[in-house]
Amino acid sequence: MNGIGWKRSSMPAGPLRLMYRMYRHVLPAVYEELGRWRARAEAIPDPELRLQALASISSKQFHCEGGAVFAAAAGDRRGDLVALIVALQTISDYLDNLCDRSTSLDPDDFRLLHRAMLDAVDPEAETTDYYAHRAEREDGGYLAALVAACQSVVRRLPGYAVVRPHVARLAGLYADLQVYKHIRREERLESLQRWWAHHRADHPELMWNEFAAATGSTLGLFALFVVACRPDATERDAERTVKAYFPYLCGLHILLDYLIDQEEDRIGGDLNFCSYYASDAEMLGRIRWIADEARRAANRLPCAKFHRMVIEGLLAVYLSDPKTARQPVVHRVARELMRDSPMTRLFFWLNALWIRRRGAPKR
DSSP states (O other), X not given: XXXXXXXXXXXXXXXXXXXXXXXXXXXXXXXXXXXXXXXXXXXXXXXXXXXXXXXXXXXXXXXXXXXXXXXXXXXXXXXXXXXXXXXXXXXXXXXXXXXXXXXXXXXXXXXXXXXXXXXXXXXXXXXXXXTTTSSOOOOTTHHHHHHHHHHHHHXXXXXXXXXXXXXXXXXXXXXXXXXXXXXXXXXXXXXXXXXXXXXXXXXXXXXXXXXXXXXXXXXXHHHHHHHHTOTTOOHHHHHHHHHHIIIIIHHHHHHHHHHHTHHHHHHHTOOOGGGGSSSHHHHHHHHHXXXXXXXXXXXXXXXXXXXXXXXXXXXXXXXXSHHHHTOHHHHHHHHHHHHTSOTHHHHHHHHHHHHHHHOSOOO
């Protein structure tokens, strides 16, 4: 049910209540939404676009499962946020597949594809031909439908006007990253560092790879969507949320993702932000520091317990991944990070294992 009310007391304050909502309400809705988009993807005329759309849903389903935790904090707007988060994350994962396995290395192609992300969070934007710079173009309206689904929800969120400029900035940084990290390999590092030079003054405490990692997370967007559920949302609410999530919580999210993917990225010759640390010790020290900063930032937010649970959930999801145990260095780093984490992390770790084994219901 999507009503107009919202209150802070609706946010889950403990892990048991949070996971009850996830299992009872949120995850079934996520699987329903993914099933709908999977059916739409199966009808894509172009075989390459169809392949990548279906692969992005199958292999990256856990992105939607994890991101939808924010819907558990949205009160009676839960249904709206599930639909919005799943649609936006599906756009992100689909475009990432198109760029990672691209038949093109054209930055204009990547830029135009990711205009879909910007349009999705702009309720007044008109869709365009996002495939204009590539050979594969016939998607049967799939990407435009995802964009329209996001726009339909943000128009209904009572506080969206307040968060909209911040959402647009984070979405713009996300799009920039996807362009620079997918161009020709010999141009990537220089382009990323040149881009970082324009933003270094805002985050002098970060290394360039940590800033880039932070821009690659959608969690800041999802947290702002929760703020937008409130009819009484203020600019101060939006600013505090952005500062809490970007760069530390978002940076932790993506650095953990790259941490466990080091082996496969090394084999595939793909860019990995964790590989730019001078040593394993430096990598551990920096990720640990970012995790601590994320916790401190979360403690400054209203409903701090919920945001701290997001952090512990991130650690649980990534450090319980089977890829962690197969990489000795990563396994050691994971053990050290686990020592810094409170006991609630164990609870989320067990739940992450359960969700992985259980998966989505068969359709």
